[in-house]
Amino acid sequence: MFGDKNAIVEIILEKKHIANSPIQIISEAIEKIDFCFDYDLMSSLKEDNYFWNTISKLKSKGVFLRLVTEVDSDNLQFCNKILNKGNGNVFHKSGVKGNFAILDGSKFLCFLPKDDNANNMENVSRKWNLEDTVNRFFYIKTPSFVNIQQYLFDNLCSNSTPAEEKIREIKRGREGNFNDIISDPQEILNTTNNIIYSAT
16 A cells, blocks of 8 residues: 555535535634635635635634735735735735645645646636536645645745735736845845846
């Protein structure tokens, strides 16, 4: 036998509303939930009152939320829902891919849209239909797997821009990619000099 004999993996096929089974799982969070939603899922969920009511209930229970998504003018209102009531951080990452949640560092829930054409990767992330599409959910409680996903999510957060910065940029009307993190002192000096010389 390969791997952990105590590993628990569930694949959930849900023909009803996308949120029914995942919301039950998400509602079990006690301390924190980390979400990563790509642009397409975030666009679909912004009109999903069932999902946002659940998020609101979790926040009122004191569950801390972190969300990594592509922040833009279309989803500002929903990013602010997480930011405004405390208990949450939102991070902007341009072109982020993947839709998943990590609950209390012990459960991993991945949302997989129905893929009618597996060979056409351009269409894979554009298949979200909350009412009609059969969507798949990948749910794992195996500690070694969840720990790796948590590590990757934490790295994603640390390499993303806080949403507050992106929101200020959008409000000023200057959308664009500005979120390079530079840690090398020589590169910082070179970049600063280039900016100063290009401004004159």
